[in-house]
Amino acid sequence: QKMKMLNGEDPGEKRSGSGFVITMHFAENPFMKTLTLEKVYEVSPQVDDGSGTETILSSTGTPIVWTAGTAPDSDDSFFIFFDTIVHEASPEPGVNALNQEDAELLELDHAIGKTFKDSIIPNALKLYLGACDTNE
Numbered sequence: 001q002k003m004k005m006l007n008g009e010d011p012g013e014k015r016s017g018s019g020f021v022i023t024m025h026f027a028e029n030p031f032m033k034t035l036t037l038e039k040v041y042e043v044s045p046q047v048d049d050g051s052g053t054e055t056i057l058s059s060t061g062t063p064i065v066w067t068a069g070t071a072p073d074s075d076d077s078f079f080i081f082f083d084t085i086v087h088e089a090s091p092e093p094g095v096n097a098l099n100q101e102d103a104e105l106l107e108l109d110h111a112i113g114k115t116f117k118d119s120i121i122p123n124a125l126k127l128y129l130g131a132c133d134t135n136e
Contacts (some may be wrong), residue, residue, distance in 0.1 A: 004042065005007055005114075013045070018042070018044065018054070019041040019043040019057075020036065020041055020102045021038055021039070021040045021041070022039045022081045022113060022121070023036060023037070024036070024037045024038075024116055028051040029071040030065055030067060030070065031066065031067060032065065032066050032067065032070065033066070033067060033095065034062060034064045034065045035064070036062070037061070037079075037082050038058070038061070038066045038082075039061045039062075039082055039113055040058075040059070040060045040061075041056065041057045041058070041059055041080065041110055041113050042056075042057040042059075042060075043056055043057060043110075044056075045054065045090040048078040053128050056106050056107060056110045057095045058085070058106075058109060059084065059085040059106055059109045059113070060085075061081070061082035061083050061084045062082050063084075064082060081112065081116075085102070085105055085106050085109050100125060109131055111131065
């Protein structure tokens with residue numbers, strides 16, 4: 001029911017540096033006070049290990065302010081996509097303190113964001129109308 005308030009989305013605009021932003025705009029509604037939600041991905045333009053893969057630096061989402069009694073009550077909600085993935089900074093300069101579990105969570109979150117940016121948002125109307133091949 002909350003998703004019916006979605007007015008539109010911006011397809012992964014670039015910001016300065018590497019990475020992308022997904023923005024979703026919602027109409028005034030009885031569920032949430034925050035009407036524009038963003039998920040910002042910062043990615044290192046450098047390849048550290050020679051594998052040709054990017055290093056994901058951060059995943060920052062908009063905190064959502066819900067009206068009283070309307071917040072989703074489970075982790076199965078679409079809106080957890082806008083959670084920020086946080087990791088502790090190392091006290092040693094130049095040391096990445098990201099543990100394996102956090103690194104995997106950040107990679108998975110980035111993969112979901114790229115799927116939104118590259119596949120879902122550009123094909124949203126086709127997907128809604130059932131006219132899009134979902135096997136692509």
